[in-house]
Amino acid sequence: MTVKLEYACRALVQLAKRYEGSGVSSIEELANVEKIPAKYLAQILSELRNGGLVESRRGKQGGYLLARTPVQISISDVIFLIESEMFSESSRVSGDSGEAVAKAWAEIQERFEESVRSITLADLAVRENQEMYYI
Numbered sequence: 001m002t003v004k005l006e007y008a009c010r011a012l013v014q015l016a017k018r019y020e021g022s023g024v025s026s027i028e029e030l031a032n033v034e035k036i037p038a039k040y041l042a043q044i045l046s047e048l049r050n051g052g053l054v055e056s057r058r059g060k061q062g063g064y065l066l067a068r069t070p071v072q073i074s075i076s077d078v079i080f081l082i083e084s085e086m087f088s089e090s091s092r093v094s095g096d097s098g099e100a101v102a103k104a105w106a107e108i109q110e111r112f113e114e115s116v117r118s119i120t121l122a123d124l125a126v127r128e129n130q131e132m133y134y135i
Helices: 003-017 027-034 038-050 075-082 098-117 121-126
Strands: 054-057 063-066
Touching: 003 027, 003 038, 003 063, 003 075, 003 121, 027 038, 027 063, 038 054, 038 063, 038 075, 075 098
Parallel strands: none
Antiparallel strands: 054 063
């Protein structure tokens, strides 16, 4: 996972947590809570806005909010927007084993895509950090 993708996911999860309340969060609030540099977060939020995952509001009470409900945004939506090349086909089918390797990578990619489509921002927003106690 790239830093950019991680930051995008963390900002979106924070917006999902705030969805039912006011829903609108400033860049400074998000940057502070998620420990993300504000200037970099502004760039990421702009990209998320252009991709239709967030909306922005102007004015004193302005900020960012999710464009859809948290259950309607999956991790795959974020990955396709931020790291689109992650899903591009790059296998070269050459050499004696090229076809077998390409098929294996295609299967891995299919399983990965299936997995990330099944996880939504709503799922991540309700997960809490729980300490593990071992006896």
